[in-house]
Amino acid sequence: MDRKRLERxxxxxxxxxxxxxxxxxRAASDLADSGKPSTDRGHALSVPGVVRHxxxxxxxxxxxxxxxxxxxxxxxxxxxxxxxxxxxxxxDEEAGLRR
Numbered sequence: 491m492d493r494k495r496l497e498r499x500x501x502x503x504x505x506x507x508x509x510x511x512x513x514x515x516r517a518a519s520d521l522a523d524s525g526k527p528s529t530d531r532g533h534a535l536s537v538p539g540v541v542r543h544x545x546x547x548x549x550x551x552x553x554x555x556x557x558x559x560x561x562x563x564x565x566x567x568x569x570x571x572x573x574x575x576x577x578x579x580x581x582d583e584e585a586g587l588r589r
Contacts (some may be wrong), residue, residue, distance in 0.1 A: 494513075505553070510553045517561075530567075
């Protein structure tokens, strides 16, 4: 999973803040690295696949809501996806204060 490519594509398709795109791209990368999608669904996670699934979320959903909606669907279907939901987004100002 190319995280930078995913971040750029998420910006184009769904907008959101830079922090939201980073955290979703990180979660997607962690999910891809886990191998769970390949085991459960028979194919690896890809940037186009992530975008396609996030596009299925209810209209008006934020980027993080879209991601969590998809993880909820996968949790229901296969189990073990709750770990990859986004629970907190550190905004850019908070991150800057800690550097």
